[in-house]
Amino acid sequence: MVNLVIVSHSAQLGEGVGTLARQMLMGDGCKIAIAAGIDDPENPIGTDPIKVMGAIESVADTDHVLVMMDIGSALLSAETALELLDPAIAAKVRLCAAPLVEGTLAATVSAAAGANIERVICDAMNALDAKCEQLGLPSPSAAKPTSPDLVPDADARSVAIVVKNPNGIHVRPASRLVSALSGFNADMWLEKNGKCVVPDSLNQIALLQVRCNDMLRLIAKGEQAEDALAAFKRLAAENFGESLEPANADNVATQVPPQATGTAFCYTPFSPEVSQQPTASPQADQQRLRVAIQNTLNDLSALTALAEERYSADIAAIFSGHHTLLDDPDLFDMACDLMQETQCSAAWAWHHVLSDLSQQYLQLDDPYLQARYIDIEDLLSRSLQHLTGEIVQIPAFIRPSILVADVIYPSTILQLDPKAVQGVCLRDGSDASHPAIIARAMGLCYVCQQGKAVDSIKMGDALTLDCVTQRITHAD
Template structure:
């Protein structure tokens, strides 16, 4: 983890800069602390060496700590703080001469992507170059290391994208792209016409001056080249993290799961907001209920897997067989039993608690494919609660081409719409890596995810066109 300390004469300036940096901060890799102003209500402008020292001590767990200063006396305070620190801690500290605003953003973006300290400091020192080039200022390159042009072989992979962002690849999307690609074992280069840049460097991406409508090309080569290309495509489909919708545009932007466009009428998936669950009886009875619900759902999953194997193949049936194996886990049942016995919870309460913990654990994983499995866990939990409450899920009587709208959708929930006139699915949340997306693709249902909460305001029965090619849901 890298620590960054913003040392400024003005606390308001430092607070504003911190707020800006937080837009691209990964707190696991980069922690930011401010040491700004002095504790004098009448004369608050200034710097305090003690504040700087305390800020460094606050970040003592960091591998490296970068101090970024605004004006001359801020440097004096930083140097004084170093003299006051424990010598071992002082060895971690780097005084950086980069400009305060540009340097903060460059350091935050590079550190958040997991870059080395050498790369981070180099990014900071070059932070002004994009602005200087845009304003045709002379850039002093005497101290820069010559940049080696990447040489790609015939094995390199390539993809193109027409940028839709109204402001092009400005600082935030450039930081998101660099941070995303930094984690892949591949050399990646971004081209904009005859300009090229290291796609792992926010500053170099900014130098490309990519504007709306520009066709950019990403080239990748290395062991992770295909993964880097796929990740780039996903981020590009989501406009590099920018919300490009406006009040004049009646469409929402999401991520595509497959390519066709379909038209249908909006239908919001009913939500079982309340389950009619029985009250607590005895521990033995609650354990019996939980065990029976698990076994009953396993049986349903096995039947479903067999039928889907004939229709969609083994890969789809294996998803539900995997769910059945998860429910057959002795440790899972033991956790539910412990909740019932030690906390006197009902079978339903114990299942909700155990599955909620499991879902949270998946959501915290770094691997996007594994992370998406939380949707399966939530889906299984809801099915178990339906069984315990003896509640029949609401099955719609749809008679015309329909676009199904929902917050999220599990694989088992999707199966309820298998023999209905649903022609497409649009979710406000979800994941393009979910089993639901995989199954929907096999079923021939185009699907968009991560459309945002605006989807909830789409009026029922509105005519919609879902285009997974452009990742848009158009109303009217």
Template sequence: MVNIVVVSHSLLLAQGVAQLAEQMIQGGCRLAIAAGVDDEAHPIGTDAVKVMEAIASVDDPAGVLVLMDLGSALLSAETALELLDRDMAQRVRLCAAPLVEGTLAAVVAASAGGDLPRVTTEALGALAAKARQLGEPADQPAAGPATPVMPADGQSVSWKVLNPNGLHVRPAAQLAGVLAPFKADLLLQKEGRGVDPRSLNQLATLQVRQGDTIRLLASGPEAQQALDAFSTLARRGFGEHVDARAGMVLGGIPVPPGGIRAPVLKLRPARYHARSETISRAQVTGQQQRLRSAMAATRGDLRRLAHRAGDAMGPDQAAIFSAHALLIEDEDLLRAFDQRIARQLAGAEAAVQHELLAMAGEYLAMEDPYLRARELDIRDILNRVLGHLGAGPVAPLSIGDGDGVLLVAEELMPSEMIGLERQKVKGICLSEGNIWSHSAILARAQGIPMVVGVSGCMQATRTGQMAALDMTTGSLTVDKPAGGKKAGLDEA
């Protein structure tokens, strides 16, 4: 993991910056300070030896980023590099970012697993948010990958998005898949910001909503074919049924308001978690191969789930799992797994868990509630990959042969909804969950009533107990045991 060194003329200033930064590290990167000089009468200054020692104390194969306050701090840092071992010095980058904002941005990026160029870019761009808030022009970062610029002879086409939920995971997956084969340089823009439209992960960060105008720029030998394919897909609603006047028309089975009554079946589906472990360098290739094999097995699972969903519910539901399969084929993501194993000496389980949970966190931070709910999809994928790395494939939910039960659980993943039968499952009650999740969408498509956010339902029920789920009020009423009272629980 990239670590950080703060160089300042003032020990108190450096300690204050470190105190701010440490609130954001929380077990992530390490931070060292090199500040002031050992002169009680004149303590303000910098010492190259102190800087050298600070760098050595947090040296890491991933690199060290050094941030400085004033001119002579830069001179001391440059001298420290000359004093260091040559191999160590090559892993160090001096950064011109502002000390306070740059350090905070750097520790967040480093703790999230960013490599040295990414951490540097985040530090250099740390003033952008402040500049935007004050209405001042923001300087572009001086390092790191820039947004691709199409050549002057590039072509483009624009489209106003009609999909009520914008380019969420399914239409985004359609777009990425359609554009993938073309030999062309492509850039999708919204409000001047551009991403690679063949990356599902990058498309998500663009947060395209209904009413947004997007523009695809293309250059290269198959640029026109890519633009034509984009236009055709856009006119078809990016794979969804979209009416230009009324928005998207979704097919489904109407479920009348009211209630259901059935015996409870409590479920605790398998959830896998990786332990943090350090491997040797000799194990790196083997761990990378293990993870690639588990990812391939997971993609096979997702394709089978897509077929089952398509047969049972239709193409829109099948597209959920096709999108999941496309997401984990992303080369940037696979490269991040390999790099974490090689650079951090993390085992396959720890590497995939770190990267996918970081991705889930990015979805949770989005403004759009529909996109935020996609974090459950990422955790669903992670659970399957961890299963293939250890305990084996994730087994389907076991309902039994009863006449109809009320499933009670903390949370159900989208993949766990496939195979549920309306005649066997009268309703679902979750203590957690999200109304925008693909689990909820799949429940509606199967005509299975679902209520989410019923806090305490797991503690208040037991398998075999009769309970009533009121779909009008979102409440669960549990029959009293002999000699007791009924327990009522409401949707959160």
């Protein structure tokens, strides 16, 4: 049995990851303890070795304890805690380098299903495979063909179902599936469009990218194959434990007004021009980039806490997700490699790396994932501010306003005052984007894809937005 400890610089982030992970549990197969933030009201961001030690001790009544960490001093605090622990307890502890959010979810599902410590660590470390595949990025541990002795053969039996879950088999339904099939003495494969994975890992199931209305087949052979197929069919009939009704649809409808009127405020997101010319010291430039990324990660921790305080855990999860995305050493390494190859500046290399990632999102054929390009642009803008020193403040509004822009970043929307800003009108954008989701949670009228209609709008014009017809007019 494996229990987990979550170590994070942010109390809100740690608790949020813990809450999300516990939703993956269907029994008492895995305990989760949290050691996040420090007890200093003025400076609450940080990690405390004593708190980490206490968290480990609280779940040490097991074979192994796996410690999941976010960044920097979290690792140092965990290593210090190991030195302070009783040697008998310390011997049970393993530190995991997997990404905090995705890794914790994968490890929770794996541990709850009864996997040993090596398998739990493997599943956690492979947690980014599905995201890499969806984005068309290389994945060092992507699903590989099963070994010859585990290939489905003529003796295997199968059952096929059509997935009705609106968002397909995402994290929560996948965790139900792993748990439901974990206890059967049978060899099993999930198949979609000829691609097979073994359904004992959250990551492997995610790699199939199962969407609503996709045909999904479970193939099984062995002593309990029929029982496994029956369990799969029952779970599918229950939509993998998920309601098919849209969540909080009534609440959204009552929060967002059908129309909004205000004074136009024409806004341009920060997007500095960067020079390819390197500085005199490439090593110093790389260090400046590292500091800028860390400052951006600190911003994202603060935005996560702000979203949790003002709105909901779902909105906070957007920014904790941004934190996980940016806290990827491969991005920094790619920028450093580009600096070395082309003798360019850190700002130019970083702009190139993140802009390329943004374009990969835009080229996806799934509109929901495609709309996530603006999140990358947000991270790029914020990190370049720290790198160039050109810090941009959120506009101050002195009268009820309609914010007009080509696009808007999620972090900008979050920091707007909904008492002053009545609505948002965009030339481009997407109704499935995170800015749209945040705007609706704030009760703002959000109108996008207005194209040339915004060309005639000038600062100070009286505008009316219609959220129902998605139109903008000049008010009389």
